[in-house]
Structure formats: structure tokens, C-alpha cells
Amino acid sequence: MSFVEVKNIIKDYYSGDITTRALNDISFSLEEGTFNVILGPSGSGKTTLLNMLGGMDTLTSGTISIQKQTISSMKEYELTNYRRRYVGFVFQFYNIIPSLNAFENVQLVEKMSPDSFDPLEILKSVGLGHRLKSFPQNLSGGELQRVSIARAICKNPEILLCDEPTGALDSKTGGKILQLLKDMSLKYRKTVIIVTHNASIAEVADSVIRIKDGYLDSINFNDRPKKIS
Numbered sequence: 001m002s003f004v005e006v007k008n009i010i011k012d013y014y015s016g017d018i019t020t021r022a023l024n025d026i027s028f029s030l031e032e033g034t035f036n037v038i039l040g041p042s043g044s045g046k047t048t049l050l051n052m053l054g055g056m057d058t059l060t061s062g063t064i065s066i067q068k069q070t071i072s073s074m075k076e077y078e079l080t081n082y083r084r085r086y087v088g089f090v091f092q093f094y095n096i097i098p099s100l101n102a103f104e105n106v107q108l109v110e111k112m113s114p115d116s117f118d119p120l121e122i123l124k125s126v127g128l129g130h131r132l133k134s135f136p137q138n139l140s141g142g143e144l145q146r147v148s149i150a151r152a153i154c155k156n157p158e159i160l161l162c163d164e165p166t167g168a169l170d171s172k173t174g175g176k177i178l179q180l181l182k183d184m185s186l187k188y189r190k191t192v193i194i195v196t197h198n199a200s201i202a203e204v205a206d207s208v209i210r211i212k213d214g215y216l217d218s219i220n221f222n223d224r225p226k227k228i229s
């Protein structure tokens, strides 16, 4: 059994008498510690897929399991526990708390997980050892995303889910953030899944899952992913 197993998942959204099938019979599996990308145009179902993996919403049918835990059959309180304990999230717009400094923003998650890493060590790993006491208003976009990555990793999650993590950054900064995500994935042996419409990320990933109109278009495994230049 692979670390991530997605089997025949379907997700319908209902509004009034309109049903939108956002995901249509998607199946794939991913190994532990790999760096993976979900690619697809806007509206193809990427965010829906990431939300399903993160236990943010329930499936219409099919199964998802992560490290042998079957998320798709969890009750609401179990899902809440799963999200808190086992999933790290990185968003396009960082979700950093403005009234706390960089260190405090990362330290917050220490209480959520008994197996968390030392916030100071993680902040140094993301290159922010000199920015510990800086407040979000004084940090650049790239630095804010580093804080957000540090916070996600500090929790010591089983899986790290990133929704357009470079979407608000210029391409040079974005490239550095991707390299950082990849380095952190290797160093802390985290399975990473990144959702994006930016196809250049595909070159550096262990696997590339392409979705189109809610269908799985293709999945490719790169034997030797390139380093980000």
C-alpha cells in the first residue's frame, strides 16, 4: 500500500438543482517523502482535490487513505483531529497572524502537535534565523511564505499540502520558495503535494498529476527530477 492512496473519488457540489461534478473518478497513489505536483487550468478541480486530501470537506464517493488512515470514512471530529495533527497547509496568501512576530507565528503550532519540531531550528532551516522578532508588516512576500512553510513543517505533519504557494510571488522568489519546499521535504522526509497552474514546477517534481475538467488527465513519475535553477 502506498503512503497516499486515492481511489475512484467523485466530488459533487450541489447548489439548488444544479450539480457540479468537480472531481470525476480520480485515482492515484504516491510514495512517502515524495514531492508531487497537481497541475491543471483554473476550474479543473485542483483546490477541491487538495481540500479532500486535507480533510476539509467530504467526498461524494471513493476513498482516500494517507499512511493507512482512511480519511474518507472519518467522522467530523476525527477529520478535525486529522487536520490539526497530521496536515501542514501552505496557502497562496500565507495566512500569517499580523500581531505576532515570525517566531511566535511558528511557535503557535507547537501546542497543536506533541511531536512538533523546535520552532527555532525550523526557522533557521528556512533561512529566517535573523528575522525571528520581525513582524509580518516588515517581511517581504518571500519571507512571509518562509514563515508559513516553517509553521507547516514545525507541526511535523504527515503530509504538506500547498495551494498555489508561489502564486503571489515574482518568478525568482517563487523559484526559491519551491526549492525550499523541496529541501524541507527531503530534510524532514515530508510528503508534499503542491497545487498550481504553473507548469514550470512540473520539471522538479517526483510526480506530476494533471487534471482537466475534473478528470485525471495523466500522471507521470520523474525518475530524476531536476534541481530548480
Ligand code: ADP
Pocket (backbone or CB within 6 Å): 002, 029, 030, 031, 034, 206, 207, 220, 221, 222, 223
Ligand atoms: P507504469 O510506468 O507501469 O505506469 P510507474 O513506474 O509510472 O508505472 O508507477 C507505478 C507505481 O509506482 C505508481 O502507481 C506509484 O505508486 C509508484 N511510483 C513510481 N515512481 C514513483 C515516484 N517517483 N514517486 C512516487 N511513486 C512512484
Ligand code: ADP
Pocket (backbone or CB within 6 Å): 013, 014, 015, 020, 021, 022, 040, 041, 042, 043, 044, 045, 046, 047, 048, 049
Ligand atoms: P481549481 O482549483 O482547479 O480552480 P476548483 O476545485 O476550485 O478548481 O473548482 C472545480 C469546479 O468546482 C469548478 O467548476 C468550480 O466552479 C466548482 N466549485 C468549487 N467549489 C465549489 C462550491 N463550494 N460550490 C459549488 N461549486 C464549486
